[in-house]
Amino acid sequence: MSNPEANNPPVPAPAVAASKRRPALLAVAGITVLAGLAWGSYWALVLRHHESTDNAYVQAPVVQITPQVGGTVLAILADDTDIVKAGQPLVKLDPADAQLALERAQAQLAQTVREVRTMYATNGTLSANIRLREAEVARMQSDVSRANEDVNRRQPLVATGAVGGEEMKHAENALAGARSALAGAQSALAAAQEQAVSNRALTEGTSVENHPNVQRAAAAVREAYLALQRSELPAPVSGQVAKRTVQVGQRIAAGAPLMSIIPLDQVWVEANFKEVQLRQMRIGQPVKLHADIYGSKVEYDGHVVGLGAGTGAAFALLPAQNATGNWIKVVQRVPVRVELDAKQVAEHPLRVGLSMEAEVDVAEQTGQPLTAASNARATSTQAFDRNQAAAERIVHDIIAANLGRPLATRVSSAAPATQRVALSTSPARPAR
Structure with missing residues (x-):
């Protein structure tokens, strides 16, 4: 009588383990391929049509209040953080x-x-x-x-x-x-x-x-x-008072800065994108923004309205000297102006200098390039119409x-x- 173990010799242990790992490896490889394909498809269909940056900050006009005539300050009618209306008296000078x-x-x-x-x-x-x-x-x-x-x-x-x-x-x-x-x-x-x-x-x-x-x-x-008439200084625009430096009894000269007014209803976002991110940007493209002060629960809608005239390094107080021997190339950033929806800004007010995250949808390419001249946005005041x-x-x-x-x-x-x-x-x- 023959021995069955003699006819079927035992399988080595490494071969058994390899045969068990092969399906798992195939499954992992398949999942990886599928994930790569999914990611590639998502990039091709979505991500490549968006440019984002977290180097974006809220900006607004800073309206300086300066007297048209010299005199002695008799009264200060607005202080820092006060909300004022256009035409409201801010400072009164001695009219004698x-x-x-x-x-x-x-x-x-x-x-x-x-x-x-x-x-x-x-x-x-x-x-x-x-x-x-x-x-x-x-x-x-x-x-x-x-x-x-x-x-x-x-x-x-x-x-x-x-x-x-x-x-x-x-x-x-x-x-x-x-x-x-x-x-x-x-x-x-x-x-x-x-x-x-x-x-x-x-x-x-x-x-x-x-x-x-x-x-x-x-x-x-x-x-x-x-x-x-000019002995009384009115607010040229509506906004919030900031940087008040004038004091009662101070003798001031014409043109001396006394305080500033920030019209918070005229804020915009200055998003500093890298040079390589500007290739497909066009004026009018939609922008989604989030402010750090509100987090991701508040989303602002905006649109691109223009491109800065130069990089931040070009307008710096001490511009870089790239002609020196020890030179390292640094990718430059150019400010892109983004206008916000006025209704959303009224519902969730912003302040100058707040950090923002901006994401531009560059899929639409029918708009004018950023180098084109944008429409003039004229501002005026009637507070000085005596x-x-x-x-x-x-x-x-x-x-x-x-x-x-x-x-x-x-x-x-x-x-x-x-x-x-x-x-x-x-x-x-x-x-x-």
């Missing part, structure tokens, strides 16, 4: 100097009006003087004619002895004196005519109200009024008062500045 300048300008305007009135009145005086000189010339001409007749009448009688030589001499002297007087009267008439022409040159073709001297003095009143109606009313009233006309609104030069500023805002009536 501007008030005195306005009063001087008002007095000068009144004096100028009276001086110009005197010019016009002088025209009548000079015309009367010309008529007087003309009458004198006519009288002198009559005297010359009479004296000449006396000489002509006496001259034939001298030979007959009917008229003595002495009498003839007196007649000739009288004729000479009359001629001299006539010459003097004619010279006086010419001088009066020249003086009248000179005075008319100062008044022709205009009225007292529109005379250049009056207009110059009126402009000085408007300028002084504007300087008085109401000049009150200044025009002051000028009109001063002119009317010094012309002897009734005043629409009489304003005393000694009245407080606030009283004069609070005049009617209706348009000033034109001077008649």
